[in-house]
Amino acid sequence: MANDLILRVVTKWLSPIIILFALYVQFHGDYSPGGGFQAGVIFSSAILLYSLTYGLDAALQLIPEYILRIGASLGVLIYGGVGVASMILGGNFLNYSVLASTPVAGQHLGIIIIELGVGITVASVMVLLFFTFARRVAPE
């Protein structure tokens, strides 16, 4: 598929828009439908589209695999870290109310951070799954 001009051009135009939409779903998830999981899968679908058109090697250049491995663990670490941070600040595990000066602000901050963690993990694992499967396809 790497030689199809239309596919290449459309992919080049479409992937940044998909990524932008993923970021919107991620960071606007507290006002509009969406959240970390949705943003993660939308982001990873952009990377999948790119690597389907341009090949696995180009996608691996874009995002090396070790970054994905780190990202997958980092997301869970961020999520758990927020829980531990709220314990250190005197609340229960994952009680975000103590994170900021007022409980409501703390809740809002906690929700944004853990959604970011969810998004990083989901996006990394989805792309990692695709890379792992795609590497088994024998080169023609």
Add this chain to the structure above:
Amino acid sequence: MSLVVNLVLLVFLLVMALAVLKTRHLFAMAMLFGLYSLLVAGLFVVLDAPDVAFTEAAVGTGISTVLMLVTLASIKDGHELVSTQKSRTAPLIICIIMGGLLIYGTHDIAELGDPQSAPHMQVAARYIEKGQEETGVPNLVTAVLASYRGFDTLGEVTVVLTAGIGVLMLLGSRKKLRIKEVSNGK
């Protein structure tokens, strides 16, 4: 209007399901499953669940279809389903019994949008009344998922990570596999 949209989506779902049953070509089957997921995503939009529709459209239509196609591309043969001459009565009976049980089970489900149903009386009412002033997040779905049900979501993310690790452990070591193939070949 909603009825017409529902009717069209459900009829196409039925057509897709029958087409999946009918086709023998696995590539076509994977694509039909993708279309099936797209229709389900449309149904979720009609049911006012855009969050789930996002996920279904991205995972069901996009990622899982691509993973199935990649899996098919990575195996040499077996792209056609081989039909066996075995008797089909036993599977048919099992399907009818399972379907009957599922239809029987739907009698206990509350009517769609019924405000008097059990889940809407207890905890959902509390979320709707207090959710916004307690979390400051206008989107109640996010508030419930991330704050009230924070433990569940942490578990969910851990499951995703565990699934990724599992796949990496099973399929990740490409180099070892190659060495084995080469040594077997010679």
